[in-house]
Each structure stands twice: as structure tokens, then as C-alpha cells.
Amino acid sequence: MMPNYKQIFTDILNQKFPHKKEFCKNILSKANITQLDVIKLNQIIFESKPKISTTNQKFKAYNKSTIVRILRYQAQNQLNNTQIANHFNLSRNTVSKWRKQFEIN
Structure with missing residues (x-):
């Protein structure tokens, strides 16, 4: 079972980054959000590649x-x-x- 990424990112945008909704609208309007879309949304919302720990x-x-x-x-x-x-x-x-x-x- 996959997480509902559309709902997760919509909530993040509504609560913390309402000014970035317009940039993410095209991806979030898709019926199915792929893993590459999730990576792209992370880059748009958080503006850069986050430093990911090895864990x-x-x-x-x-x-x-x-x-x-x-x-x-x-x-x-x-x-x-x-x-x-x-x-x-x-x-x-x-x-x-x-x-x-x-x-x-």
C-alpha cells in the first residue's frame, strides 16, 4: 500500500508553504503521483536537495x-x-x- 502523496503534499503546502501552491499545481493535479514526482515536489517545496543522512x-x-x-x-x-x-x-x-x-x- 502506497502513501497518499497527493494528500501529504497538499497538507504541507496548505499549512507551511501556501505561496508555493502554484508551482506544485501541475504535479498535484495528476491522477497518479510517481516517485519522481515526489522527488520533484520535495525540490520545489524545500527549494534544494535536502541533506539526507545515510540512515x-x-x-x-x-x-x-x-x-x-x-x-x-x-x-x-x-x-x-x-x-x-x-x-x-x-x-x-x-x-x-x-x-x-x-x-x-
Whole structure:
């Protein structure tokens, strides 16, 4: 069972950041919010990539469709593994493993 991200982010925007509602309107109007949308909402609302502790980092999980979208983003923007890892706050080894697993060069 997935959390209701739409409700969570709507509540955060209503209570703490009402001035940022307009920037998040397009994402929150979607029927289904993907994991990449959650990352984008975090960046918009909190204005930068938050410093994530290694403890928090252990609990990140990505489904197959999100992994494929990340790898396509890498290919479209001609980023190397280090650049895409920094962009999405991942390990270079994780990106390398995904590329081998999904055979995307």
C-alpha cells in the first residue's frame, strides 16, 4: 500500500508553504503521483536537495518504472553515472547496477 502523496503534499503546502501552491499545481493535479514526482515536489517545496543522512538513505526504494525513467533521463541528458547519481542523490554503484540489470548503455 502506497502513501497518499497527493494528500501529504497538499497538507504541507496548505499549512507551511501556501505561496508555493502554484508551482506544485501541475504535479498535484495528476491522477497518479510517481516517485519522481515526489522527488520533484520535495525540490520545489524545500527549494534544494535536502541533506539526507545515510540512515535515511537506506530506506529509499524505487520501482522498475522509476528506475527506467531515471536511466532514460540519464541517456537523454547525456549524463555519466556520477552526474545522475548526484542529481537524484543515489550511489554511483546503484546506477551502475541498474544499467547492467536493465541493459541500458
